[in-house]
Amino acid sequence: MSEITGTVYTETVVHAAPEPFVNEAPYQTAIVELDSGGRVTGRIAGERVAIDDRVVQVETRGGIPFFRRMA
Amino acid sequence: MRSVTIVGIGKTPFGAFPDRDLRSLALEAGRKCMKNGHMQPEQVEAFYLGNFAGPAFAGQNHLAPYISSALGMAGIPSTRFEAACASGGSAFFHAYHAVASGVFDVVMVAGVEKMTSQPTARVSEILAGAGDCSGEMRAGSTFASLFAMIARRHMYQFGTTREHLAAVAVKNHANGVLNPDAHMRKQVTMEQVLAGRPIAEPLTLYDCSLISDGAAAVLLAPAERAAEFTEKPVRVLACAQASDYVALEQKPDITTFPAVRRAAQKAYAAAGLQASDINVAELHDCFTIAEIIALEDLGFAARGAGGPYTASGQTALTGERPVNTSGGLKAKGHPVGATGVAQICDLSIQLRCEAGERQVQRASVGLAQNLGGSGATCVVTILGVV
Numbered sequence: 001m002s003e004i005t006g007t008v009y010t011e012t013v014v015h016a017a018p019e020p021f022v023n024e025a026p027y028q029t030a031i032v033e034l035d036s037g038g039r040v041t042g043r044i045a046g047e048r049v050a051i052d053d054r055v056v057q058v059e060t061r062g063g064i065p066f067f068r069r070m071a
Numbered sequence: 072m073r074s075v076t077i078v079g080i081g082k083t084p085f086g087a088f089p090d091r092d093l094r095s096l097a098l099e100a101g102r103k104c105m106k107n108g109h110m111q112p113e114q115v116e117a118f119y120l121g122n123f124a125g126p127a128f129a130g131q132n133h134l135a136p137y138i139s140s141a142l143g144m145a146g147i148p149s150t151r152f153e154a155a156c157a158s159g160g161s162a163f164f165h166a167y168h169a170v171a172s173g174v175f176d177v178v179m180v181a182g183v184e185k186m187t188s189q190p191t192a193r194v195s196e197i198l199a200g201a202g203d204c205s206g207e208m209r210a211g212s213t214f215a216s217l218f219a220m221i222a223r224r225h226m227y228q229f230g231t232t233r234e235h236l237a238a239v240a241v242k243n244h245a246n247g248v249l250n251p252d253a254h255m256r257k258q259v260t261m262e263q264v265l266a267g268r269p270i271a272e273p274l275t276l277y278d279c280s281l282i283s284d285g286a287a288a289v290l291l292a293p294a295e296r297a298a299e300f301t302e303k304p305v306r307v308l309a310c311a312q313a314s315d316y317v318a319l320e321q322k323p324d325i326t327t328f329p330a331v332r333r334a335a336q337k338a339y340a341a342a343g344l345q346a347s348d349i350n351v352a353e354l355h356d357c358f359t360i361a362e363i364i365a366l367e368d369l370g371f372a373a374r375g376a377g378g379p380y381t382a383s384g385q386t387a388l389t390g391e392r393p394v395n396t397s398g399g400l401k402a403k404g405h406p407v408g409a410t411g412v413a414q415i416c417d418l419s420i421q422l423r424c425e426a427g428e429r430q431v432q433r434a435s436v437g438l439a440q441n442l443g444g445s446g447a448t449c450v451v452t453i454l455g456v457v
Contacts (some may be wrong), residue, residue, distance in 0.1 A: 010227075010325065012219035013272040014211060018195040021211040026269075029210050031220060031320050039320040041207040051227050064210045 004057035005070070006032040008049050009039060030055070032067055042067050072171040075307045076457065078300035079108020079290035080416040084252040085283045085404030093129045093185035097138045100286035100409075101181055105142075108290040108300045112143030115290070116175040119166040120151045121159030121182035122408035127197045129185045138181065155201035156357060157312075158182065159287070159411025160441030160450030164312040167452075170291045171307075177296075182412035183286035194282050198407070201444040203318035215279055217319050217445045218358035219271035225326045225360060226273070228375065233273055235378025237264035239359035240277045242387050243395050247402025249388075249429040254283045254404030278359040283404030287413035297457070303423045308344070308436070308453040311337035317447040326375075328446035331368035335440075338451040339370075344436065346370030349453070350392060351421050351434045353414040355442035356399040362386075365440050366394070369451070388429060396421060396429045411441035411450060422456050 011030035014021075021027070028044035032055055042065035045058055055067035081103030083096050097120075105112065118139035126132045135149035154161040159182030166180045186194055195213045202208045202217065225231045241261055247253040259277055267275030290300070297304035313333035316322055322329075339345055346369055354369075356362035363377035371392060372380035380386065386394035397403045397417040400410060418437035420426050434456075441450045 010220040010224040012216045012223060012274075013269075014213060014216045014219075015269045015271065016195065016213065016215060017192065017211060018199050018208075018213050019190075019192040020196065022192050024211065027211060029212055029216060029220070031325075041210045041212065041318070041320045043210050051223065062209060063205075 004034065006034040006055055008051050008053045008055060009033045010051060011044070011049055013048070030067065040065055073173060074294035075167055075170045075291055076294045076297040076304035077289050077307065077415065077419050078292045078297050078304055079104045079110055080419050081107055082252060082287040082413055082416050083285050085254040085285035085406060087187040088284045091284060093125055093131060093183055094138060094141060096185060096284060096286040097181055097183040098141055100288040101138070101142045101179065104179065104288035104290055110290055110300055114177055115144050115147060115179050117147050117169060117178045118144055118149040119162040119178060119180045120149070121162035121411055122151050123153060123155060123158045123184060124197050124200065128189060154448040155443035156355065156407050157411055157441045157443030157448040157450050158408040160452070161312060161411070161448065163411060163415060163452065164310050164450050166291055167307055167310045170293060177290065177292045179288060179290050180412055181286060181288040182409035184406035184408040185284050186282050186406060187284050191282065206318050207320060213271065214445070215274055215358065216271035218360055219274045220319065221325050222273055222360040225364065228326055231363065231378040233265060234261065235363065235382055236278055236359040237261050238382045239356060239362045240264045240401055242381065243356060243399040243401040246388060246396050246429055247398025250398045250403060253398040253402050254281050255402050274358060280357045280400035280405040283406045285404060285406035285409045285413070287409045287416050289412060289415050304457045305419045305422050306455045306457045308455045309338040309341035310450065310452040311341065312448065312450045315447050317444060319445045326364065328364060328368050328442065328449060330446050330449035331365060331440060331442065334449045334451040335369050338453050342453045344453065348436055349438045350436055351396065351418065351431045352392065352394045352438045353397060353417050354394050354399070354440045356395055356401050357405060357442065361442065362394065362399070369438065369440060388431065393431045396426065396431060414439040414441060415452060418454050422454055
């Protein structure tokens, strides 16, 4: 299976989380422009990312894609 | 379409009122409005209510007849409108068209929200229901985080700075100090905003509007009947509503709101006016970046120039086009369903020259812009002195 890759379109680090996510804060979310087309809102695992960074999807949790910055 | 006027206005103060429930807030605004418009309940033919999340915040549904009957209007058509933070504006839009088209003569539009009985994390969760709950919100987004992502992109594309965002908060807090009904009557400095607790980077606490309780109401009547109710009618020159995608990721460019542009174009065309004709405005500053983008989408500033335009002082009380003289959602407060109706009240107060210390000179044409969610609904209303 080929990797899902893309480019960070925008991002933020959430400090004040809604109730279901309070224990996970702070965490980074991003809108990723997928190489295969379209955009998806996901979470960032590991090191923080910035706009234009290249990312790869590392897992899906609760229907939400998690991305990590590509080396 | 016939000419429509605002013949009565009424608002509660905005704030955190632990002893007040949703209905008592709506009743206060409705009764003040009827008194202001010298109106008896039996003269009102229909009731339009803006409310975002009464069932979640206050455990009460079926709100429109719940409130209209308590106001002495049992019997008339009473309907709640939900369009996220544009619920009040949407109720006004539909009421305006009912009067303009001759379906009704006299109608009341009210907006109410009771938010402060819930802890902040729960409020964020309820508000998140206005986003795409099968996508962006499942990733842990809040409305602050969606607007933070918008701010990041605006900064990236146009060079908007952290200080530009802060300038919106400083200005609106300064105006809020002069508004006796504002939730937060406190000056803030640029340094305080920049050093504020992070909410969603780059936004701090001071970039975010307030969680408030409050209600507002207006009475509409055809222009030819305005004199029966008031000596100071305000004319509705236009009211337009537009929509867009709910999920931020579906918008091709998140630094502009197509629904705002569409609604503004329709409203300007209907009123026979352009952006340069507007001399006072109440804009939807749910977050500081939202006011900057609204300035651009409404044509007050060039694309990408909303930040520098704000920093230049042109939107301050003494500037060429004062914006959010009420303090805006930022300082006046943001009881979600009430906001769109309160904007109409605040503009009417300016056009009736009743704004006291915050009165704008030569206020003859005003514009209100009420935004829902991250831009999926927008209502633009233009008011003028009769």
